[in-house]
């Protein structure tokens with residue numbers, strides 16, 4: 369450790385991540401006059417939020433009557449009853465206000481003919497508690513909603529004088545001897561210096577870990593660093609087995625074709641030209657939940673009705689849509705299809721295949737975004753000084769399967785609340801306790817050890833093997849045998865990581881090889897918890913489908929998986945109950961949707 373020197377920073381609130389969640393929290397905390405630092409390993413507007421296309425849900429009712437209670441019901445049903453209903457109630461109730469706030473900040477929403485925010489249909493959403501017509505709930509900026517949201521929030525953050533530390537990679541949490549989080553250690557890529565950020569509250573907003581798979585719509589930076597930092601601090605991750613495959617990834621590249629296209633009327637066809645979703649989900653067809661459509665597509669391919677020379681993809685057809693819809697509502701996907709496949713969506717069907725899209729699991733927290741862990745008696749315990757928001761967190765508003773357009777909503781609702789809660793927990797500029805060597809030493813020793821590994825296997829070889837293993841062994845259809853083979857592959861990757869890693873560049877400035885090693889280590893830890901959680905969960909629920917246990921089993925499995933992993937790759941599983949009721953904010957009236965059969 370003595371070989372390194374440190375630059376110290378002191379802030380009231382420290383936000384790790386400058387995507388939609390991190391920016392919303394930073395803005396909220398700064399508005400309360402606290403000093404806020406926001407760290408990001410890439411410039412803020414390159415965070416994955418920028419890629420979000422389709423929209424953000426809120427029961428505004430601009431296109432037919434809507435009600436947040438219906439939104440709540442759809443979210444719970446979509447979650448296959450694994451979502452925590454107290455958090456879901458809060459999110460859906462606050463959604464209209466959160467979207468109007470974005471509008472007032474200057475987010476340029478697409479408008480309807482009356483000048484109101486344009487709303488489109490999205491999968492799994494209906495009126496009248498699932499019994500009515502399609503709900504038009506997704507507020508959109510054409511098909512570039514995330515781009516607009518991120519730029520709007522970034523402008524607000526600059527206005528509020530949030531202090532940005534860009535191209536800083538957070539390495540690990542600094543937990544003191546009482547297990548209170550005191551900040552993080554970070555590495556500045558540009559200068560090569562190490563920094564210690566002292567904070568009264570650290571908010572993790574580091575995004576998802578889609579990069580654990582070979583075919584994903586998630587950016588290469590989505591390596592779940594905050595999740596892995598929690599694991600190394602002895603904290604668990606929750607519901608890691610639930611990985612969302614988006615039905616329409618572009619065949620070959622996995623680039624996303626938004627569900628908004630189906631919301632505007634696009635349909636799916638197999639090689640025989642059949643609109644096969646009519647068989648799997650007669651009522652909702654292409655607007656069924658994502659898990660249901662992704663499985664239907666794989667079933668079509670497995671039964672030989674896939675398209676193309678290898679019969680391994682399906683067609684998304686938009687030729688029947690009016691050119692105006694494509695021009696004004698779907699310009700980005702029209703350009704994506706042209707760039708990646710040379711096809712013109714007004715004339716040609718697009719080849720699509722399900723691709724990993726969203727990670728429902730993450731850092732367990734309560735509805736106030738405070739991180740929780742479980743003690744040896746399976747009792748919930750708050751982790752002081754630490755919060756989590758956005759895709760990194762498992763609050764859990766998505767349960768076993770997320771509804772489209774609820775992720776951006778989660779970012780802004782919980783991001784705002786977390787920023788306010790963190791700021792209110794401490795007086796501005798309160799003094800910081802010293803961070804002891806005992807806290808810092810293991811963090812720096814690990815960094816130094818990775819930097820100096822002299823084996824023969826490059827980090828990228830391990831990362832690629834890991835992504836392939838997850839694709840082969842923890843895909844849409846799973847079984848105990850296949851998952852167990854996956855676990856053995858992961859074990860050999862742990863061995864490679866520990867005994868044979870080779871980092872060729874030992875410098876500190878823009879050392880991409882070392883960054884790759886750090887991220888690969890992060891991915892491997894998360895994949896390990898994921899595989900164990902998936903193997904243990906002997907039922908099918910939401911995105912987790914087991915061929916050997918094809919039914920949902922509420923009696924045994926209506927509970928959250930909570931997994932810990934040690935530095936040798938050994939996993940310990942515990943469980944916590946699902947919260948099956950919430951309340952209305954004003955009246956405190958209880959509100960609850962008990963489990964039902966999830967018919968399509």
Ligand SMILES: Cc1cc2nc3c(=O)[nH]c(=O)nc-3n(C[C@H](O)[C@H](O)[C@H](O)COP(=O)(O)OP(=O)(O)OC[C@H]3O[C@@H](n4cnc5c(N)ncnc54)[C@H](O)[C@@H]3O)c2cc1C
Pocket residue numbers: 384385386387388389390407408409410411412415416417418419420421422423424425513514536537538539573574575576585586587589590592593594624725726757758759760772773774775776777779
């Ligand atoms: C292609 C695509 C389209 C989508 N479309 C929609 C949609 O239409 N509607 C919807 O609701 N959802 C959509 N989603 C999901 C949604 O966009 C994401 O869940 C959400 O944007 C995640 O936001 P976030 O703020 O949690 O994380 P991100 O936006 O991923 O940001 C993470 C931040 O953490 C930083 N970071 C990570 N690790 C470190 C580290 N070690 N040190 C420092 N900084 C770090 C990154 O630099 C980044 O700033 C889509 C997702 C994808 C992939």
